[in-house]
Amino acid sequence: MMNQNSVQQVFPVFLVIWALLGGSGAAFFFFNRNAALKRKVLPFFVVLAGLLFLGFIFYTDASTESLYLAVPMVTLITFLNIRTIRFCDACGRTERSQSPFSLPKFCSKCGAAMKQ
Numbered sequence: 001m002m003n004q005n006s007v008q009q010v011f012p013v014f015l016v017i018w019a020l021l022g023g024s025g026a027a028f029f030f031f032n033r034n035a036a037l038k039r040k041v042l043p044f045f046v047v048l049a050g051l052l053f054l055g056f057i058f059y060t061d062a063s064t065e066s067l068y069l070a071v072p073m074v075t076l077i078t079f080l081n082i083r084t085i086r087f088c089d090a091c092g093r094t095e096r097s098q099s100p101f102s103l104p105k106f107c108s109k110c111g112a113a114m115k116q
Contacts, residue, residue, distance in 0.1 A: 014056045033092030050078045
């Protein structure tokens with residue numbers, strides 16, 4: 001387990017990396033209209049974000065209790081993100097379902113059928 005000073009030194013680095021990852025991901029998925037490319041990039045991006053988060057937890061608090069809780073939660077969130085996000089082939093829009101049980105069937109921007 002790290003002491004408080006070490007955590008305070010690492011946190012700004014984590015925050016900058018997290019902000020860069022979030023900002024670049026948001027820009028890529030919002031502005032890019034290539035649905036096929038977004039489908040390929042999404043799993044890697046989501047897994048990278050999850051691993052970064054788990055790495056920060058492990059680095060700052062290497063207790064098994066925190067990892068027993070964090071690993072299943074991050075795995076579930078990663079799975080749900082990959083499962084609920086779809087891309088419109090017609091206009092490239094990123095669509096996200098609010099329910100993991102029903103995926104978007106039509107694009108909210110152009111009305112085209114979504115690829116399942």
